[in-house]
Amino acid sequence: MNVNDLVSNVNFLPWLIPVGPLLAFFVITLVTNRAKMVVATSSEYADHNHPGYMGLRVPVSSVSGRILSITVGLSGIIAAWLISLTVVGQALAVEHLGESEVFGSTIPWMVTGISTFNMGVLVDPLTTIMLIMVPLACTMIFIYAIGYMAADARQARFFALISLFAGAMLTLVVADNLLLLFVGWEVMGLCSYLLIGFWFEKESAYKAAIKAFTTTRVADVIMMLGIVYLYMMTGTLSFRDILHNEVMLSVLANTPAVLFGGLSAASLIGIFLIIGTIGKSAQFPLHVWLPDAMEGPTPVSAMIHAAAMVSAGVYAIIRMYPLFEAGGNPHHGLLTPPLMLMAVVGSFTALFAATIAVAQNDVKKVLAYSTISQLGFMMAALGIGAYIAAAFHLITHAFFKALLFMASGSVIHGMEHGDHHVQHAHGHGHDDAAHDAHAHDDHGHDDAHHAPHFDPQDMLNMGGLRKTMPVTFITFLIGGLSLAGFPLITAGFWSKDEILADAWKGLTEGFGPHALVFVLLAVSAFLTAFYTMRQIGLTFWGEARTEQAKHANLGQGIVSFTMTLPLVILAFFAIFAGFVGVPPTFPIFGSIFSPSENPFFEFVKNTLLSEQQPGELTFAWFPVLTSFTVALGGLGLGYLMYWRKPLQAGETDPMVKILGGLYPILKNKYYIDEVYVRVFVKPSQVFASVVVVRFMDGRIIDGILHGIARVFIWIGDFLKLLNMWLIDGVGDGIPEYVAAFGAYFRRFQTGRVQQYLLWVAIAAILIALVFAASSGWLVQASGG
């Protein structure tokens, strides 16, 4: 098989999709990450400075390093994008992709005696739609990062890490088995740690990174248990073999689980995998990492919280949906435990996060909670069996959320620009050279010169930005309306409406979970629209409330171009992406966009076995009216409160008065972080420092080592004594004895001949006697 075959055969192409970004990561890290060393206190490094550096020399990306890294990074992701488009093009051309035919190939990866574990790639309808969204969103984010990180001291490293991130996400998307998916999952977890803690000198950043990693890790361990159990039960982890296989699914559904006897194996595995997503996609109670993850640079937030990581969580549960449904039938109200879990957790989280978002003042935190809430929507949709709706919402959400995050990043960038302008103007001219290469996000300015610490992300400091940042305003507005589900013309509306319609159908048939989902999601949608309007109003409408906001803009040139172009492109998708999923029975729009069938619906449903596919919904007025009402109602309320009479400088947020005692609770996120610190973090820190370090490591392990050392020292001493007494004693004693004997015995040698002769005589007599005795003469002589 030669290279031509490889590239032209669509079954092998998906292997190449993650290769681009992953290769870019290695190349950037090893080759193009050129840096020059500067003193840590210099202006180029100013905002990253840390007392621990004490004026040491630190690396700053050189210009050549930046250009090369950007080029390599962009080429990687664009290559992935182009290959994805090729694959997608081929996939869309196939009739009924997924039913019997899918693209993909496997290689035998681990031969374990009897069986072989294969790794491979799979392109079925679900993968296809992910391949439309993910590379596009990632490419936009990469372009955005060129401008956004242009002044950062470590831009090359940034591109390396987001390339790795994109590579991991693409691996996850094209994977054909749960293990490869998990590999991509974990690499993304690592990258989230590296990227959230990108500005690692900042305490809040590195703490947030650790929080993200450990929280998702907790969930990942449980997910791993689920994967292991699944492998034990089935001997394979391949999606097609398990999920597109009725026999396998029914076996899993009918086998009782190893633990918690009442559940079937499928349910237990399902619950474990869902817990993995609860961690990764930040659902309650493992949502705590996501708002803190805003410490990372904005392109990271866009990537993690829109295009990649949280989407991966939802993608995983959408992928494993047939397993969750096995044994039940959500379309007839029979929810299996995993589905119930998803419906409850998802809808609860949606409402929970929406309530918190209402009271937040940081522009990125609002979006963070909004993401949590929207992911709750998706999970709840999946819980009640609205498979296609959940997938649809995943795609549209990725587009408008990435857009919103990047637009908010532009806002923050603009505000910092304004802040520099203010500092300049007030004559705080310390190092003027630095102000042209401005520093960036969230670290605030370490100058002792201006007393109140200016937070460029606080919406209460903004206002009136529509005048100085018009493109950002329009795109933010479009994204926000899409998020709120503005009727008919935004993508968000179509996906959200489909979820509500599915829930409504279940409600009319009297299914409890569907009713719960419908009510909670409708209320959440109302709050979503409200806080979105509040956010846009506070940020863009009215007049600037601070000096910094008055001068906030992105400037000219390539930086602002790379930061606005992606916004425009994504805004286009935020509007038009919804029109592929219009139900054909919808009045007017149905006949325009879906004359014969709902294209998105028909395409994606073939991922599932025909028994599990949801049926096409007939049009019902109530859910549509509900969608209209909540969206317009929320937007309207927000308009009344924040647009008609925009907030003036120094005024307090009207929400404070309206919510009264509830406001502090919402602002502090129901104090859940504090509870976790008390219950989990502090005890484990105490455990670590006291039990593990002092006791286990200090006493036990060191004790063993010291004990062994003592034994050997004792042995040494013993052998030393042995040596002294025994060996030296004997070895020296014998010669000494011999010498002593000799000294005694030589006195015989007197030199006097007569004495010698005397001895001779005595000896002669003795010998004669012996001789005589032995031959018996004595006897004879005395006898005879």
Place this chain on the structure above:
Amino acid sequence: MVPLWMFLAVAAGVFCIGAYGVLSRRNAVAILMGVELMLNAVNINLIAFWRYVEPLNMAGQAFAAFVFVIAAAEAAVGLAIIISVYRSRRSVIVEDVDMLKW
């Protein structure tokens, strides 16, 4: 005839007197005299046994003749040594010639 044992007793007696002289006399010349006595006693023994046991075999007489000659030679040499020792040590007392002691 005189019984053999008388000869032997005489020879033994002479021998012992000679041995006693060798072992206890201080003067080197006196020791030599003792040695001569021992040799003569041996001769007496030899001749007695020749005459009484096998008189026809001339070996007895020859043996005795040898002993005489050797005794004489030995006395001469011994005296020469004594003279040499006297010349270097100025003394003939054998107790004083103890340079080969330890």
